[in-house]
Amino acid sequence: MSDQPFYAEGTPLGVLTTQPLGGVLDYRAPEGGAWSGAFVEVPLGPRRVLGVVWGPGESGLPLEKLRMVNRVLDAAPMTDAMRAFLIRVSEYTLTPLPAMLRLATRAPGLGDGPAMRKVLQIGGAEPARMTDARLRVMDAMASYGGAAVTPGELAQAAGVSNAVIGGLVKSGALVEHDTPRDTPYPYLNPALPGPELSGDQAAAAASLRAAVASGTYGTTLLKGVTGSGKTEVYLDAVAECLARGRQALVLLPEIALTAEFLARVEARFGARPAEWHSGVTMTERRRCWRMVGQGDAQFVVGARSALFLPYQNLGLIVVDEEHDTSYKQEDGVLYNARDMAVLRANLCGAQVVLASATPSLESWVNARAGKYTRLDLTARFGPQELPQMRTIDLRSEVLPSNRWISPSLVTAVTQTLARGEQALLFLNRRGYAPVTVCRACGQQVGCDDCDARMVEHRFQKRLMCHQCGATKPMPVVCPSCGVADKMAAVGPGVERLAEEAVALFPEARLAVLSSDLFGSARALKAQIESIAQGGADIIIGTQLVAKGHNFPHLTLVGVIDSDLGLQGSDLRAAERTFQLIRQVAGRAGRAEKPGVALLQTAQPDHPVIRAILAGDDEAFWQAEAAEREAAQVPPFGRMAGIILSGPDLDAVFAHGTALARADAPLRRIGAQLYGPAPAPVARIRGRHRVRLLVKAPRTVALQSALAAWVAQIKPPTNLRLAIDIDPQSF
Ligand code: ADP
Ligand code: ZN
Numbered sequence: 001m002s003d004q005p006f007y008a009e010g011t012p013l014g015v016l017t018t019q020p021l022g023g024v025l026d027y028r029a030p031e032g033g034a035w036s037g038a039f040v041e042v043p044l045g046p047r048r049v050l051g052v053v054w055g056p057g058e059s060g061l062p063l064e065k066l067r068m069v070n071r072v073l074d075a076a077p078m079t080d081a082m083r084a085f086l087i088r089v090s091e092y093t094l095t096p097l098p099a100m101l102r103l104a105t106r107a108p109g110l111g112d113g114p115a116m117r118k119v120l121q122i123g124g125a126e127p128a129r130m131t132d133a134r135l136r137v138m139d140a141m142a143s144y145g146g147a148a149v150t151p152g153e154l155a156q157a158a159g160v161s162n163a164v165i166g167g168l169v170k171s172g173a174l175v176e177h178d179t180p181r182d183t184p185y186p187y188l189n190p191a192l193p194g195p196e197l198s199g200d201q202a203a204a205a206a207s208l209r210a211a212v213a214s215g216t217y218g219t220t221l222l223k224g225v226t227g228s229g230k231t232e233v234y235l236d237a238v239a240e241c242l243a244r245g246r247q248a249l250v251l252l253p254e255i256a257l258t259a260e261f262l263a264r265v266e267a268r269f270g271a272r273p274a275e276w277h278s279g280v281t282m283t284e285r286r287r288c289w290r291m292v293g294q295g296d297a298q299f300v301v302g303a304r305s306a307l308f309l310p311y312q313n314l315g316l317i318v319v320d321e322e323h324d325t326s327y328k329q330e331d332g333v334l335y336n337a338r339d340m341a342v343l344r345a346n347l348c349g350a351q352v353v354l355a356s357a358t359p360s361l362e363s364w365v366n367a368r369a370g371k372y373t374r375l376d377l378t379a380r381f382g383p384q385e386l387p388q389m390r391t392i393d394l395r396s397e398v399l400p401s402n403r404w405i406s407p408s409l410v411t412a413v414t415q416t417l418a419r420g421e422q423a424l425l426f427l428n429r430r431g432y433a434p435v436t437v438c439r440a441c442g443q444q445v446g447c448d449d450c451d452a453r454m455v456e457h458r459f460q461k462r463l464m465c466h467q468c469g470a471t472k473p474m475p476v477v478c479p480s481c482g483v484a485d486k487m488a489a490v491g492p493g494v495e496r497l498a499e500e501a502v503a504l505f506p507e508a509r510l511a512v513l514s515s516d517l518f519g520s521a522r523a524l525k526a527q528i529e530s531i532a533q534g535g536a537d538i539i540i541g542t543q544l545v546a547k548g549h550n551f552p553h554l555t556l557v558g559v560i561d562s563d564l565g566l567q568g569s570d571l572r573a574a575e576r577t578f579q580l581i582r583q584v585a586g587r588a589g590r591a592e593k594p595g596v597a598l599l600q601t602a603q604p605d606h607p608v609i610r611a612i613l614a615g616d617d618e619a620f621w622q623a624e625a626a627e628r629e630a631a632q633v634p635p636f637g638r639m640a641g642i643i644l645s646g647p648d649l650d651a652v653f654a655h656g657t658a659l660a661r662a663d664a665p666l667r668r669i670g671a672q673l674y675g676p677a678p679a680p681v682a683r684i685r686g687r688h689r690v691r692l693l694v695k696a697p698r699t700v701a702l703q704s705a706l707a708a709w710v711a712q713i714k715p716p717t718n719l720r721l722a723i724d725i726d727p728q729s730f
Pocket of ligand 1: 196198228231
């Protein structure tokens with residue numbers, strides 16, 4: 001750290017705080033001084049808040065006006081690369097720096113106490129006097145079987161006050177020592193042998209190892225069908241990274257996938273890596289954050305926010321299932337973890353591996369342009385072929401009303417079950433029925449607060465809004481016309497499909513996989529394991545099943561509604577549908593048995609359906625890329641969505657119109673403005689939403705123009721403005 005500026009005691013320094021209105025504020029350096037990058041606690045009004053020493057004091061205020069930093073926290077200082085990363089993400093997403101710092105310090109108890117803490121163990125001496133309370137403590141202590149326990153925890157376990165514990169320490173019945181507060185992670189051994197790699201795999205792994213060994217930035221698109229061994233290949237790159245003493249990060253799109261992945265890492269490296277996602281405990285998060293910061297966590301597996309951990313020496317970032325839409329989320333700081341991984345790696349001389357069977361168009365285009373290296377795994381590992389794909393034409397096999405499984409699909413399922421194999425019926429719709437309508441007046445039941453229909457969830461016996469999560473009981477009387485007993489379910493969700501399957505295949509054991517049916521990640525994991533071991537004959541699932549699970553007995557995939565994603569004007573609809581159907585079809589035939597995928601569709605000649613059947617991914621991407629290029633939309637042009645929301649529709653629209661009139665800063669960079677128009681969901685949680693879309697050439701400084709543009713007109717206080725760079729739908 002010696003090349004960092006140091007601020008001697010009493011000198012002014014600037015501290016970036018996590019407080020929205022704080023920003024960078026001047027303080028006096030505390031006793032002992034502070035290095036630039038140090039995490040500190042500072043007074044702000046009546047509170048003490050977290051901050052980081054950002055630079056010299058620049059306010060010009062006289063020293064005696066400045067408050068003193070309370071203390072320097074016992075945490076590794078922020079690196080220059082991390083600082084640069086926060087600044088760049090802030091500029092890219094137009095997010096204020098304090099919010100970026102909050103994202104980077106989401107570890108509870110970060111500043112709590114020193115790295116050491118007091119723990120107790122049983123001492124040799126007998127206390128002079130044994131009371132009931134003291135006995136309870138000694139009993140509780142014995143139940144820890146010799147493990148060290150903190151005084152607070154022990155007092156709680158025994159139901160006594162801290163004074164009782166103190167007395168036992170004084171008498172020598174318990175002894176205190178200092179131990180590190182955060183248990184170090186076990187050592188991962190990169191020298192353990194991995195599996196023997198096939199020709200394709202070995203070539204890809206060699207290329208990635210060389211890239212990691214170079215110690216410089218680079219991005220590789222690792223494309224390979226499900227089951228081709230991408231994970232084995234990138235774990236080999238992780239081994240190279242660890243062997244060089246650098247830290248590795250693997251991002252997964254879905255927490256439900258972590259358990260299986262951790263077990264694989266343990267088998268490969270002899271120990272489990274650090275874990276970072278919303279499901280880990282507060283204590284674990286603190287441990288992870290601090291160990292990563294000290295360079296003592298070699299390998300982190302986590303959700304997108306793991307990108308913002310304070311790595312000391314990051315050498316490799318893997319983004320698994322890189323096309324997955326969950327890498328971009330619609331709330332909080334709007335960033336795409338795939339793009340930010342590339343930026344992070346660029347700033348610290350690390351390698352990125354983007355792994356997918358169906359890459360995003362962005363990554364495919366970057367590989368074509370030579371910005372990314374491309375590595376392909378063309379065969380599945382082992383002898384298995386990809387599943388055969390066929391359509392079932394719903395124009396000739398007309399389905400009776402309230403039936404969604406065609407006769408051809410019924411036959412295929414029956415044959416599959418007769419062979420003792422599993423079938424998957426895929427429908428990307430949660431709940432029982434997407435629409436509830438009154439047969440007397442024709443009105444659909446909508447959410448009170450959102451512009452969305454209420455979806456029936458029969459297992460929970462309620463209607464639910466998929467925008468805001470609000471629920472209400474299934475009405476007996478129509479809320480619009482008051483007629484009783486006329487409410488009807490329209491259209492299928494997975495629950496209703498399950499009902500049909502039970503009627504068609506009464507002997508079969510059914511499992512329904514839908515995110516809302518599982519209270520916990522553990523329950524979901526248990527269900528997935530049970531299915532993998534043959535605990536179900538028919539699996540009915542939403543897109544949850546498309547994500548990387550391994551079901552060795554599954555040989556038939558039936559896609560109930562292949563056309564579902566193709567409607568609408570969204571330019572990404574084709575890409576999404578292609579990816580989803582390819583992914584889900586890839587679930588069939590992973591082990592020794594060949595697989596078949598049957599796509600029910602009323603548009604068998606649709607270019608997307610034809611591309612899927614032909615298995616010609618390159619042709620599909622070529623065509624998609626050509627279309628986007630012609631329209632000058634991402635990745636060939638730049639886009640931003642501006643969502644205005646507020647309780648009063650007229651006020652929201654008026655602000656949108658005012659912004660649209662004041663578009664000079666946008667015209668100056670050659671950008672086009674569309675809207676204001678109702679947002680794709682026009683009302684959420686009682687707030688009306690209006691959207692403006694900005695389309696700009698690729699080379700312009702879009703962010704600064706946007707910032708200048710929206711800053712021209714002050715919005716009313718109850719109006720929120722969110723800027724979404726590279727929106728998911730356009
Ligand atoms: P992907 O990540 O492309 O879906 P995986 O890496 O999960 O593929 O590989 C699919 C299956 O094949 C896994 O069970 C994996 O352990 C196995 N596998 C892949 N490559 C090898 C290999 N070289 N030797 C042994 N097993 C392998
Ligand atoms: Zn709602």
